Amino acid sequence: MRLEETKKQKIHKENMGKNMQLISLLYVVEFTMVAFTLLVVDGQRLIESPIVRLDIQTNQVTMSNGIVNVTLSTPYGFVTSISYGGVNNLLATQNVEKDRGYWDIFWNRTTSKRARKKFLENNFEVIMDTENQAEISFKSTWNASQSDELPLNSDLRFVMLRDTPGFYTYAIVERLEGWPLVYIENLRVVFKLQQDMFHYMAISDERQRIMPMPVDRETGKVLDYKEAVLLTNPTNPNLKGEVDDKYFYASDNKDDRVHGWVSSTNPPVGFWMIIPNDEFRTGGPYKQDLTSHVGPTVLSIFVSRHFAGDDLVIKFQQGEPWKKVIGPVFLYLNSNSSAMDNPIILWEDAKRRMNQEVASWPYDFPVSEEYIKSNQRGMVRGQLLINDSSMTLVSASNGYIGLAPPGDVGSWQRENKGYQFWTKTDAMGNFTIENVISGTYNLYATVPGIMGDYKYTFDVQVTPGSSIDLGSLVYNPPRNGATLWEIGVPDRTAAEFFVPAPPPEYNVHVYQNNVESIFRQYGLWEQYSILYPENDLVYNVGTSNYSKDWFFAHVTRNIGNKTYISTTWKIIFDLEIVDNASNYTLQIALAAAQGAKLQVRFNDEKVVEPHFTTGKIGGDNAIARHGIHGLYFLYSIEVKGNLLVNGTNTIFLTQTIATNPFQGVMYDYLRLEGPHQ
Numbered sequence: 040m041r042l043e044e045t046k047k048q049k050i051h052k053e054n055m056g057k058n059m060q061l062i063s064l065l066y067v068v069e070f071t072m073v074a075f076t077l078l079v080v081d082g083q084r085l086i087e088s089p090i091v092r093l094d095i096q097t098n099q100v101t102m103s104n105g106i107v108n109v110t111l112s113t114p115y116g117f118v119t120s121i122s123y124g125g126v127n128n129l130l131a132t133q134n135v136e137k138d139r140g141y142w143d144i145f146w147n148r149t150t151s152k153r154a155r156k157k158f159l160e161n162n163f164e165v166i167m168d169t170e171n172q173a174e175i176s177f178k179s180t181w182n183a184s185q186s187d188e189l190p191l192n193s194d195l196r197f198v199m200l201r202d203t204p205g206f207y208t209y210a211i212v213e214r215l216e217g218w219p220l221v222y223i224e225n226l227r228v229v230f231k232l233q234q235d236m237f238h239y240m241a242i243s244d245e246r247q248r249i250m251p252m253p254v255d256r257e258t259g260k261v262l263d264y265k266e267a268v269l270l271t272n273p274t275n276p277n278l279k280g281e282v283d284d285k286y287f288y289a290s291d292n293k294d295d296r297v298h299g300w301v302s303s304t305n306p307p308v309g310f311w312m313i314i315p316n317d318e319f320r321t322g323g324p325y326k327q328d329l330t331s332h333v334g335p336t337v338l339s340i341f342v343s344r345h346f347a348g349d350d351l352v353i354k355f356q357q358g359e360p361w362k363k364v365i366g367p368v369f370l371y372l373n374s375n376s377s378a379m380d381n382p383i384i385l386w387e388d389a390k391r392r393m394n395q396e397v398a399s400w401p402y403d404f405p406v407s408e409e410y411i412k413s414n415q416r417g418m419v420r421g422q423l424l425i426n427d428s429s430m431t432l433v434s435a436s437n438g439y440i441g442l443a444p445p446g447d448v449g450s451w452q453r454e455n456k457g458y459q460f461w462t463k464t465d466a467m468g469n470f471t472i473e474n475v476i477s478g479t480y481n482l483y484a485t486v487p488g489i490m491g492d493y494k495y496t497f498d499v500q501v502t503p504g505s506s507i508d509l510g511s512l513v514y515n516p517p518r519n520g521a522t523l524w525e526i527g528v529p530d531r532t533a534a535e536f537f538v539p540a541p542p543p544e545y546n547v548h549v550y551q552n553n554v555e556s557i558f559r560q561y562g563l564w565e566q567y568s569i570l571y572p573e574n575d576l577v578y579n580v581g582t583s584n585y586s587k588d589w590f591f592a593h594v595t596r597n598i599g600n601k602t603y604i605s606t607t608w609k610i611i612f613d614l615e616i617v618d619n620a621s622n623y624t625l626q627i628a629l630a631a632a633q634g635a636k637l638q639v640r641f642n643d644e645k646v647v648e649p650h651f652t653t654g655k656i657g658g659d660n661a662i663a664r665h666g667i668h669g670l671y672f673l674y675s676i677e678v679k680g681n682l683l684v685n686g687t688n689t690i691f692l693t694q695t696i697a698t699n700p701f702q703g704v705m706y707d708y709l710r711l712e713g714p715h716q
């Protein structure tokens with residue numbers, strides 16, 4: 040009977056419906072010896088795969104399944120060792136045990152200093168110990184009489200399944216009524232690998248490369264901020280002249296399902312972070328965050344201010360309760376001797392496994408009832424149409440549409456306490472959001488090519504098992520009049536504008552034909568002052584081309600001696616006949632902002648009081664950190680007809696704050712609309 044279950048489970052888990060008859064399981068018997076078990080799936084004979092074992096000792100516990108052994112310190116919950124593929128420990132053995140694999144958190148209470156703390160749990164418990172699954176828990180409970188401690192309960196879980204090359208981890212975090220105020224800035228799980236083994240890093244099909252060593256950062260030259268280091272004497276001479284910076288390897292949540300490293304051992308071993316779903320992350324699909332970087336370090340970040348700023352810090356008021364399940368994420372291990380010359384083999388296999396994990400979401404195995412299983416979730420579907428400039432409604436194709444806690448239009452990008460559920464619309468604008476945890480949500484969407492943010496008028500109430508068909512929904516994007524001209528493409532990024540080559544003193548990071556490689560380079564902001572040493576950018580509507588003539592970031596100008604000045608860009612355009620009694624509209628969508636104040640003037644650069652100002656905005660640091668976007672801002676600026684003239688007009692865009700090189704904005708899209716209709 041159990042064999043039957045194993046067989047079914049196996050077929051399901053490995054997702055091998057086709058003609059697969061033999062599964063060879065590579066597993067470690069001892070760390071020097073590798074053996075194979077053959078399993079005849081649809082024959083008569085079935086040799087069992089090794090069972091899951093828990094080995095509990097005084098200060099540590101080991102979960103093993105014949106493929107991988109994972110050791111954690113008790114009762115703390117640090118991962119101290121991962122044995123796989125004949126390697127005794129894939130983790131950084133030169134580090135102390137608490138600095139190899141851990142969950143950590145950065146927090147403060149305004150008055151106190153910012154604190155970074157690894158979760159140091161004090162209660163170890165075996166949750167499940169069967170032949171097919173081990174689940175262990177490391178907990179800590181806030182003690183009200185220790186008021187300096189983080190007011191949060193945590194329960195870190197680690198799960199190992201049979202026949203599964205890797206392990207899962209998730210966390211249940213909770214605050215109760217009456218607890219003190221706290222701000223949570225960062226929450227993540229971290230793995231640090233053997234630096235002499237892992238040199239090849241992969242975070243997407245195109246972004247994969249041989250990486251520098253940690254020591255190369257020490258021998259290099261720190262550039263404009265401490266994370267960016269010029270490699271002057273790297274271990275691998277091919278990397279000389281390159282800049283290393285962990286922010287190069289950031290990805291949007293929506294694009295970050297798997298990343299990790301391949302070792303140069305024989306056989307090569309892959310170590311992969313698989314993030315099967317984004318529901319537990321903050322800020323929605325466009326939130327950008329770190330992935331893997333020199334260390335070799337592998338992260339999954341669940342809360343952070345990266346590429347967003349203070350808005351993404353979770354701010355709990357005095358007394359505010361909270362509970363959230365974060366994860367599970369899957370640490371996947373693979374190995375293939377053919378990958379010796381071609382690490383992409385392990386990347387491709389990791390992607391296959393990632394797709395399998397994504398398809399199994401929500402998982403059925405986590406024991407905690409706080410992790411909501413599929414039968415307690417509901418579904419929402421419908422179709423999104425766009426009612427913009429054309430006479431007919433058009434399908435909102437390839438948009439992101441999602442449920443997030445109730446809020447204003449676009450609030451999802453700053454939302455950080457609840458769960459969010461996103462999917463993509465198809466070519467017809469149809470969408471199905473599956474596996475939604477019960478609750479009250481708003482439905483939000485953003486569609487490439489269409490300005491602004493959609494929000495459905497009514498709350499959406501999801502209950503267990505519910506299947507809600509919202510039918511056809513219509514997004515009326517912001518528009519007051521016909522388009523007179525536009526610059527760029529409304530897609531929440533500045534990628535379509537002119538992105539220069541990096542300064543010649545830094546070698547370009549080369550990736551295969553990837554748009555991201557164009558902007559994930561160091562020092563691009565410096566190129567503005569090179570291209571525009573005296574006079575600022577002037578864009579002539581009609582003759583200029585935004586992919587060549589519109590610099591991707593409106594930054595300050597470096598006039599030498601660490602002095603920066605504000606810059607004013609001009610848009611020059613002709614209007615044949617202005618109706619001076621009407622109102623026109625200038626739509627300005629920003630893709631990023633850092634400590635900036637953007638002022639807008641029409642036809643009079645000198646007028647003291649600008650016709651419009653954003654006020655001081657932005658803390659996403661996307662200019663310094665090579666992100667082509669941070670948070671999105673949309674300004675619909677009313678332009679009284681008497682500010683415009685028949686003939687040639689000029690719009691002056693001034694970024695007034697200029698004390699450092701990283702201040703400024705990135706535009707997403709600009710549009711001038713004719714008189715209100």
Ligand SMILES: *[C@@H]1O[C@H](CO)[C@@H](O)[C@H](O)[C@H]1NC(C)=O
Pocket residue numbers: 067068069070092103104105107108122127
């Ligand atoms: C892994 O765990 C098994 C017990 O399940 C043990 O026999 C084996 O020696 C362990 N291997 C390593 C490398 O620790």
Ligand SMILES: *[C@@H]1O[C@H](CO)[C@@H](O)[C@H](O)[C@H]1NC(C)=O
Pocket residue numbers: 147148149150151152153222224349352
């Ligand atoms: C604590 O966090 C808040 C919110 O991010 C921030 O405004 C404040 O400056 C921080 N305080 C310290 C001391 O870091």
Ligand SMILES: *[C@@H]1O[C@H](CO)[C@@H](O)[C@H](O)[C@H]1NC(C)=O
Pocket residue numbers: 182183184185
């Ligand atoms: C809470 O902290 C106080 C003060 O340090 C200590 O005396 C007490 O034993 C702690 N309670 C628990 C349940 O740990």
Ligand SMILES: *[C@@H]1O[C@H](CO)[C@@H](O)[C@H](O)[C@H]1NC(C)=O
Pocket residue numbers: 375376377378384
């Ligand atoms: C190893 O990679 C080769 C080449 O992609 C592939 O044919 C083979 O099936 C892989 N072996 C295993 C055990 O996955």
Ligand SMILES: *[C@@H]1O[C@H](CO)[C@@H](O)[C@H](O)[C@H]1NC(C)=O
Pocket residue numbers: 426513515
């Ligand atoms: C589409 O937009 C036009 C102009 O704003 C408006 O009159 C019309 O009612 C809209 N249609 C729908 C279906 O929302």
Ligand SMILES: *[C@@H]1O[C@H](CO)[C@@H](O)[C@H](O)[C@H]1NC(C)=O
Pocket residue numbers: 420421422467469508509510511
């Ligand atoms: C798309 O959604 C609409 C409205 O819900 C529905 O009538 C239509 O059948 C859907 N089309 C497909 C292909 O699912």
Ligand SMILES: *[C@@H]1O[C@H](CO)[C@@H](O)[C@H](O)[C@H]1NC(C)=O
Pocket residue numbers: 584585586587
């Ligand atoms: C604008 O420049 C890009 C890049 O050089 C070019 O591909 C595109 O065709 C140009 N567009 C027009 C309208 O000339």
Ligand SMILES: *[C@@H]1O[C@H](CO)[C@@H](O)[C@H](O)[C@H]1NC(C)=O
Pocket residue numbers: 600
């Ligand atoms: C650079 O700035 C410093 C401090 O403001 C000043 O003392 C120095 O004279 C300046 N040098 C030049 C070349 O302007």
Ligand SMILES: *[C@@H]1O[C@H](CO)[C@@H](O)[C@H](O)[C@H]1NC(C)=O
Pocket residue numbers: 615616617619683684685
């Ligand atoms: C613009 O030209 C039109 C047509 O010649 C004229 O009616 C209008 O008064 C002019 N507007 C202004 C502001 O000069």
Ligand SMILES: *[C@@H]1O[C@H](CO)[C@@H](O)[C@H](O)[C@H]1NC(C)=O
Pocket residue numbers: 620621622677715
């Ligand atoms: C233009 O906008 C102003 C408000 O700023 C409003 O008072 C006026 O009526 C508008 N004019 C037209 C023609 O819509």
Ligand SMILES: *[C@@H]1O[C@H](CO)[C@@H](O)[C@H](O)[C@H]1NC(C)=O
Pocket residue numbers: 619620681
């Ligand atoms: C509009 O322009 C006309 C000249 O074409 C002028 O006489 C009139 O005063 C202007 N009206 C406003 C509101 O500026």
